[in-house]
Amino acid sequence: MTALEPTTTTDAAAALAADLQRVVGGEVRFDPAHRAMWSADASNYRKVPIGVVRPRDAADVEAALAVCREHQVPVLPRGAGTSIAGQAVNTAVVLDFTRHMNRILEIDPEARTARVEPGVICDQLRDAAAPHGLTFGPDPSTHNRCTIGGMIGNNACGSHSVAWGKTVDNTVRLEALTYRGERIDTRDAMPAALLALHERIGPRIAETFPDLTRRVSGYNLDQLPHDLAKAMVGSEGTLAVTTAATMRLVESPPARALAVLGFESAYVAADNVMVVREHAPLTIEGMDSGLIAALRAQDPVSTSWRALPPGGGWLYVETGGADKAEARAKAQAIAAAMKPYGLTEAIVEDDAARMKALWRIREDGAGILTRSPDGGEAWPGWEDAAVPPERFGSYLREFDRVLERHGRKGVYYGHFGDGCLHVRIDFDLLTEPGVANFRAFMEDAADAVVAHGGSLSGEHGDGRARSELLPRMYPPDVIAAFEEFKGIFDPDDRMNPGCIVRSARLDEDLRIFMGMPALGTPALGFTHDRGEFGRALRRCLGVGKCVTSHGGVMCPSYRATGDEQHSTRGRARLLFEMANGEVVTGGFQDDDVADALDLCLSCKGCKTDCPVGVDMAAYKTEFLAQRYRNKLRPASHYSMGALPRWMRLVGKLPASAVTGLNALARVKPLAALAKRVGGIAPEREIPAIAPETFTTTARARALETAVRPAPRGRLLLWPDTFTDHFDPSIAEDAVAVLESLGYGVELPPRTVCCGLTWTSTGQVGAARRVLRRSLRTIAPWVEQGVPVVGLEPSCTAALRTDAEELLPDEPLVAALDVRTFAELLAEHTDELRERVSGGARALVQLHCHQYADLGSEADRAVMAALGIEAEVLDSGCCGLAGNFGFEKGHYEVSMAAAERVLLPAVRTADPDVAVIADGFSCRTQLRQAGTREPVHLARMAAQALGLRAELRPDG
Known part of the structure; x- marks a missing residue:
């Protein structure tokens, strides 16, 4: 049995896992889900690991190595898994340093050094050095998630290498453990075997190594005999496991x-x-x-x-x-x-x-x-x-x-x-x-x-992509020296075998070639992936932008939990492996995949923040559609998934009956029963319903039929369920503003719906029927080119982007001219400035679907024209995300997402600062968190233009 063919039978793996769990304080994960998620990095390659260990400290590393040595299995130390050459995948026990060994142990401003554990993120070190006027020079494009240990392994560089060099140029000292358990401290004397190697090969290294700043291929034998730390940099985990590193810091220009x-x-x-x-x-x-x-x-x-x-x-x-x-x-x-x-x-x-x-x-x-x-x-x-x-x-x-x-x-x-x-x-x-x-x-x-x-x-190093090609770059005696160098540290060839020396073939283990079986006809159109769900699942390459701690919207559940399975990348890996069927074997009925997707908020943040446009909201919809095809669904799918249908029934009741329903919802025993039946989190309040809908009062004024003189043309207002039934005064404000600008605002003759709640719960057939019926209702306006104006960002985004996934061949979808309220107003910023006197201050919470599908440039321009000094929060998802935050079992994650930035920012804002939140979910989260009453941009516009009437309260 060779090092490249370790014992991985079920019994052997179980025994190995049990032995590791007895001696390692950190997590030991040998389940299919974790093996699937760690089977790939950001390269073309796939190797399913034996298991994953997350050491808490150097003692854990030493204990794990001892067990692996006893079982004669390879070991792969790994950082953030963003390697592009394939050196971060192997049939080995993966030591994952991202969860625990991520402390900055010491910063010495005088010496301009920092001693860190291998899991420290590059930006974490840079932020810690900044108060001293220092920074860590190497900064790959993955600087907000790549680890120092991984950078040492790959000899990473980044955009500032012209000034500050590669990681090798910024490494002072390494503390490491070999596979055999030997401790290495590069401050100690150079081992005799390395001195002897240099004595023999040194002149050839000087002759054959290319003279350029960006040589990363092969081992750094040019650093012998003077600097062992630098000689070990770029070794891709093939020599030893780094447990601590002392890195050079550089002066950062002010x-x-x-x-x-x-x-x-x-x-x-x-x-x-x-x-x-x-x-x-x-x-x-x-x-x-x-x-x-x-x-x-x-x-x-x-x-x-x-x-x-x-x-x-x-x-x-x-x-x-x-x-x-x-x-x-x-x-x-x-x-x-x-x-x-x-x-x-x-x-x-x-x-x-x-x-x-x-x-x-x-x-x-x-x-x-x-x-x-x-x-x-x-x-x-x-x-x-x-x-x-x-x-x-x-x-x-x-x-x-x-x-x-x-x-x-x-x-x-x-x-x-x-x-x-x-x-x-x-x-x-x-x-x-x-x-x-x-x-x-x-x-x-x-x-x-x-x-x-x-x-x-x-x-990025050699890895599985280029190690086989090294003999084209180096002569045979240098390749032999590389093998000898590795053998001095790892004579058993158990540290990440197959990289740099005795390499794997570059065309083996290709993730895509290994392929996926047919997944059948998808429920959604996947128009941007040529109609193939499998093609969509190939989008994720593992660059890992979703495993960052701040900035943008992606990925709120990962930021709340810190678990890879709740990142966009983790879910994409599980879905890919589900389709492959080798490790994740349950198909659409697999509970590991279902559990990972359960905490996906369907916020669509990944659709924009992920560089490759992974749309996990769509993948979750497809998964739910397939999983529950012809089966009983969770209660929340019938309650919140069909919310527009229930609201349509409520809308037929007299105002007094609706007021009575709201009162009953405040009776704790009755509310608890309703929530239990509907699959709603017991911690949540049931939102109050408006006694009268906007469409009821508007139709009483015959707004949908009266075509008034409109110097700026006609508009069709989309009366979404949330605005119509919960916040109808928003629509009244919007109509007042649009009419004051010279538009003729009309309404559909009957209830319409974008189908969003059915889509998000995987009820694609129902969503398709609802949307098609609604499009038929507004067809006369669409065919005449009348713009459709949305007030609720999620529904507006659904009309603009989701509709083509539900009805890819529907001509009315292609003909839709969907505008946001802000996009209409942005055409009249000069007029708005002239009409506004005074100003206001506001915090702005962008709805996730607006962020992903609609953009916010128009909103920013309109707020400026209205004299609003706006701070658009970089807060990510509010955490409610439609039905997600209301579903049983999601409350804790929902509130954790809100508490990251949004709720603290609102609590600490001055009393006169308005909170603008156009999304119903965002407003509901803020209301139920006990903060100040949020407002829609339509209300701010109506107030700024002097159009804000004393309207009856909603609900």
């Missing part, structure tokens, strides 16, 4: 500026990086126009790309200074110096928010490019080769010829100043001829980069 330089093409940008380097900037990053095309295709709501200067290729050049003026002057000097070198136009920014928006385009590149502009799939593999920067333009042209020769297409971005190119390529990894083409391309690409004096890897 102020920064960013010059974005536009060129005719990426070639021209690459040709001229040496000119930029002469100015000693902090970064020189590059992008190709294809990345912008992919961004626009993946996220049509985003307009960040418009901030770029004209061109077909760009350089991002960051400068630092003692203050903004100095940093900006340096950036302007670089822009001026580039005018003779093909510059088309440049912009210089020193505003932090605008710089962050520009950087997001570059940082999300790795994910964005997994879907090409035409919807095709693209993959890593040949991801980050590097050549001397003075030869970068030549290499780029040669690389394009290699692509063309193999019939492949790729889009570029990367660290142009260091000659490092990132690219995603449209490999066919589904068929045998496609995989053969993949191998042939990789071999030719390796030869091309070596011919240019480069390295197969310039950042």
Whole structure:
């Protein structure tokens, strides 16, 4: 039995797990769900681990290694699992350091060092160093989730390597344990075996290692005999397990500026990086126009790309200074110096928010490019080769010829100043001829980069993707030295075997080629994935933006629980493995998958925040539709999933009867019974229903039939269930504002519904019927091009985006012109400014579906025109999320999401600060949390324009 073929029978794995549980204080997980979630990283590869161990401390690591040694099974130390070369997957016991061993042990500002545990996140270290005017130099695009241990394993770099180098250049000391349990402290004397190795091979290393800053391929034998810590960096977990590391910190400029330089093409940008380097900037990053095309295709709501200067290729050049003026002057000097070198136009920014928006385009590149502009799939593999920067333009042209020769297409971005190119390529990894083409391309690409004096890897390491190609870069005696180097640390070949030496084949264990069986006809259209649910499940590449602690909306349940299974990535992995059927065997009836999806809020945050547009809300809908096909459903699906139907019945009651229902809902025994029957969380209050709906009072005025003179044209107001039955005064305010602007506001002749509540509970057939009936009702307006105005963001988003998934072939869906209230008002900002006197202050909670599908630029413009000084909270989901927060078992997670940012911000706001929350869920969460009464933008607009009448209270 070899190290690559460990004992993984059910009995052997159970015995191993039992022995680990006896001695390890941290979690030991050998269940199918955890093995499935850790079976892939951000690469093309898949290897199902034996199990997952989360050590609490170095003693746990030592104990786990002892047990694995006894059972003769391999070990894989792993950080955030964002590796792109495949070194973070193996048939081994995975030691996951993200949960516990994540403390910063010491910061020494005098020595400019920090001693940390391996699970410390890069940004966590940077934030801790910032008060001392210091930072950690390497900053990969995954800096808000990648771990220091993982960065050491991969020798990670990032955009600031021009100034501060790779991880190897910032590593001072490592403390580690070998597979055999030997302790390593790199402050100690160099082992004799390493000195002897250097004595023999040192001259050959000096002759054969390429002279460039971005050589990451192979072991760092050039660091012998002087620095053992640096020699171990980039070893991809193949030598030992790091238990603590002392890292170098660098002085962080107090102020920064960013010059974005536009060129005719990426070639021209690459040709001229040496000119930029002469100015000693902090970064020189590059992008190709294809990345912008992919961004626009993946996220049509985003307009960040418009901030770029004209061109077909760009350089991002960051400068630092003692203050903004100095940093900006340096950036302007670089822009001026580039005018003779093909510059088309440049912009210089020193505003932090605008710089962050520009950087997001570059940082999300790795994910964005997994879907090409035409919807095709693209993959890593040949991801980050590097050549001397003075030869970068030549290499780029040669690389394009290699692509063309193999019939492949790729889009570029990367660290142009260091000659490092990132690219995603449209490999066919589904068929045998496609995989053969993949191998042939990789071999030719390796030869091309070596011919240019480069390295197969310039950042992400060799892993399973490039280790096999190392003999094309290094001569046989150096490859033999690599094997000897590993053998000194790991003579049993049990530490992450198959990487760097004695490598796995680059075309083995390809996650996509291993494939998924047919999943049958999906319930949803999956229009952006060519109608295939399986294709949709291939979107997640594991870049892990969903496992971050703050910023954006994704992923509220992960942020509340910290569990991988409640992240977008974890759920996507489980669904993929469910479809594969090898590890997760229960199909749509699998309880592990159901449990993971149960805490998905269907907030759609991932649809926008995930660089590849994973839409877990849609996947959850599909799963529920298949799981409960022709079966009894949970009670909440019948109560809240069919809420519009129940509200339609309530709407037929007289006002006095509705008032009586509200009173009964406050009687605790009756309310408890109703909640138990309806599957509602006992901690929740049942929202009060308005005695009279908006449509009842409006139809009494014959609003739906009276076509009044309207200088600015007709509008059809969509009377959604939530506004109509719970907050009807919002609609009254909206009508007053729209009519004051000269619009003729009309209503459908009968009840309409977007079907959202049925969709979110997986009742796709009912949702489709409800939506089709509603579209038939408003067909006369749609066919005449009358805009449909929505007031509830979730319903408006459903009409704009979900409708095509429910009814992909319905002509009325394509003809719908759906607008938000703010989008209508944004066309009249000048008039609004003229009519408003005075101002107001407000906190703004964006509804998640608005964030994902509608955008908020119009809202911001309208609030400014109305004189509202608005702070749009970066609070993520409010936690209620439609039916989610009302369902039994979800209350704790729901409130944890709200308590992260939203509720504390509202509690501490000044009394005169309004809280704008257009979403019914957001308003309900705020009301039930006992904070101040939230308002809709329509009410703020009516007040600012002097149209706010004394209306009867809702409910």
